[in-house]
Amino acid sequence: MVNHQTIDDRDTTLSIDDLAALRENLHEQRLFRQEQLQQLSTSATTRADALLDRQAASQVEVRVKLAASARMVLADVEAALTRMDQGRYGTCHLCRGPVARERLRIVPQARYCTRCQQVREADR
Numbered sequence: 001m002v003n004h005q006t007i008d009d010r011d012t013t014l015s016i017d018d019l020a021a022l023r024e025n026l027h028e029q030r031l032f033r034q035e036q037l038q039q040l041s042t043s044a045t046t047r048a049d050a051l052l053d054r055q056a057a058s059q060v061e062v063r064v065k066l067a068a069s070a071r072m073v074l075a076d077v078e079a080a081l082t083r084m085d086q087g088r089y090g091t092c093h094l095c096r097g098p099v100a101r102e103r104l105r106i107v108p109q110a111r112y113c114t115r116c117q118q119v120r121e122a123d124r
Helices: 016-046 056-086 103-108 114-122
Strands: none
Touching: 016 103, 056 103
């Protein structure tokens, strides 16, 4: 079942408490991704001698993809924290309009408002 819930872009005002909660969430995500990357690199090195085994090779491939995804999310989180520090957090990178508060609660590292994100995804 697909959830077609939409986010109301009119609810955009971020209070000091909203920003503090979002910053804390971003810090938690950063820590989680850093730990995840460390675990993935540790487990990859301990299994280096088993690369000849077909199952181990597929596990290495999964770890490589997981690590790439974790690095991408970590970069997005770092960029969001930088935008916060620079006072640009919550502004869409395309239309320069505000990003809905509810969208930021769901995806605190969001760079685009709902409308611009949908346009970007439709263009892929």
